[in-house]
Amino acid sequence: MGEFEDPWEDEYETESEEEVIEEENEDNEGDAMDIEETEVLQVYLPGQELQKDEVLEADQSAYEMLHSMNVRWPCLSFDILLDNLGEDRKMYPATAYIVAGTQADKPKNNELIIMKMSQLHKTQNDDDSNDSDKESDDSDSxxxxxxxxxxxxxxxxxxxxxxxxxxxxxxxxxxxxxxDTGKVHIWDLKPIIKALDTRGYIISQKSSKPIYTIESHSIEGFAMDWSGTVPGRLITGDMHTHIYLTTKAQSNFTADRIPFVGHSSSVEDLQWSPTEKNVFASASADQTVRIWDTRNKKKDALCVKAHDTDVNVITWNRKVDYLLASGSDDGVISIWDLRTFVNKGTKPSPVANFKWHSAPITSIEWHPTEESVLGVSGADDQISIWDLSVEHDPEEDSDKIIGKSGVEVPPQLLFVHQGQNDIKELHWHPQIPGCMISTAASGFNIFKTVSI
Structure with missing residues (x-):
């Protein structure tokens, strides 16, 4: 499938928001003719053009953990598997399980890959290695x-x-x-995970095939979400505007043949309500976000024109159930208070809007435990992390960060992660606080910043 890169043998380029152009020349003694001018440390803003002889160096001290992994075939999408190793894990080395699907050169060469990543060590930076006061045992760990x-x-x-x-x-x-064949397959991963954890365990031929295939759709799609309140309940949306519900009764799945009708263009994303078992949200290329009740397939319950371009992704806050975030094709991130969707005669406005990314938003997800923290990825090869609880203080305008291009860094922007090409999807690990995993055409990153 792939292999991890050694962070001490490879150089990472543009990995974080704060980058340095050159290290200061520490050899300032001797003849005056040998004294070189000290370079000023500068903040690199994504999108800035590098000048001649300028080089970006990753600030390893900005990461608590950082690993990258190459793959045989790019993976457009993946998800994190919950494990039995404990909740709220903060010790190192860390372990994570994920499942990913490939985009191979031929349909028959594609795979569903279940991965176990272990021995994920904390990042060692120069400050740690030069600290002589540390005990040797702590340093070795x-x-x-x-x-x-x-x-x-x-x-x-x-x-x-x-x-x-x-x-x-x-x-x-x-x-x-x-x-991309237009079918949705459902897989039981228990035998596969057992094979990863048990030496010599053999996966049966039956376990290697889907346990159910949804054939309600007439074309491929991207939108899909499992319910967190009703186990085994799945919604799927396709490029022909149709949304279908699939339910599980005991060990059997049943797919509806009657779709939810309302969108006028491709359904791009779906999200179940974290609290209401019959409620879900949809995002579409028709520029709208809609709220649905599963008991009424003929019409959405609420609808708002959310963006001026395609709405690519949405995420429903698991801690504050009236907050929904959306990302669009023009790089805009919007935060919505669903309580303002109530009156159909009025057009609600987002409670916050951010235009940082310079290309379409490809993935968006609220932090699983921090209600104000949001992770976003864009086609501009950036992952941005936001803390919406930070407010602008007019009295601190003198402390604003302005880049070379005149772009102001929003105070809510905590961190920018780079180094991947064509980023497709990100997820927060629900059992490792602050840990994020992302997939791109260039492979996977798993990292944790010191700011979260």
Missing amino acids: EKLDEDPILEEKSLKHYGGVNRVRVTPQKDLQIAATWA
Whole structure:
């Protein structure tokens, strides 16, 4: 499947928001003719053009953990598997399980890949290694003297995988894949995970195939979400505006043949309400965000024109159930208070708007435990992390950060992660606070910043 890169052998370029152009020349003694001018440390803003001889260097001290992984085929989508290693894990080395789907050269070469990433060590930076006051035992525990370990099991998947989603219930361990063939496959991952954790365990031929295939759609799609309140309930949306509900009764799945009708263009994303079992939201290329009740398929309950271009992604806040965030094709991020959607005669306005990304928003997700923190990825090869609880203080205008191009850094912007090409999707790890995983055409990153 892939392999981890050694962070001490490879150079990372443009990995964080704060970058340095050159290190200060520390050799300031001797003849005056040998004294070189000290370079000023500058903040690099994404999109700025580098001048001649300017080089970006990643600030490793900005990361608590940072690992990258190459893959055989790009993965447009992945999801994080809940495990039994404990909640709120902060110790290192860390372990994470994910499931991803490939975009191979031929339909028959695609795979659904279940990966176990272990021995994920804390990042060692120069400040740690030069601290002579540390005990040797503590220092040894921080060093990257062991390479990360990647174990994987793959299942054949005919057709490219547009999106992968895993049930949020830990005991189910069921995944759904949106194939570019127009079908949605449902997989039981329990035997696969057992094979990763148990030496010598053999996956049966039956376990290598989907346990159910949804054939309600007549064309491919990307939108899909499992319910967090009703186990086994799945909604899927396609490029022909149709949204279908699939339900699970005991061990059997049943797919509806009657779609939810309302959108006038492709359904791009779907999100279940975190509290209401019959309510979900949809985002579409028709520039709207709609709220639905599963008991009425003929008409949405609420609708708002959310953006001036396609609405690519949405995320429903798990801690504040009236907050929804959306990202559009023009790079705009909007935060919505769903309580303002009530009156159909009025057009609600977002409670916050941000235009930082210079290309379409490709993924967006609220932090699972910090209600004001949001992760966003864009086609401009950036991942931005926001804290919406930070407010602008007019009295501190003198402290504003302005880049060379005149772009002001919003006070809510905590961090910018770079180094991947063509970023497609990101997720916060629900059991490792502050840990984020992202997939791109260039592979996977798993990292944790010191700012979260």
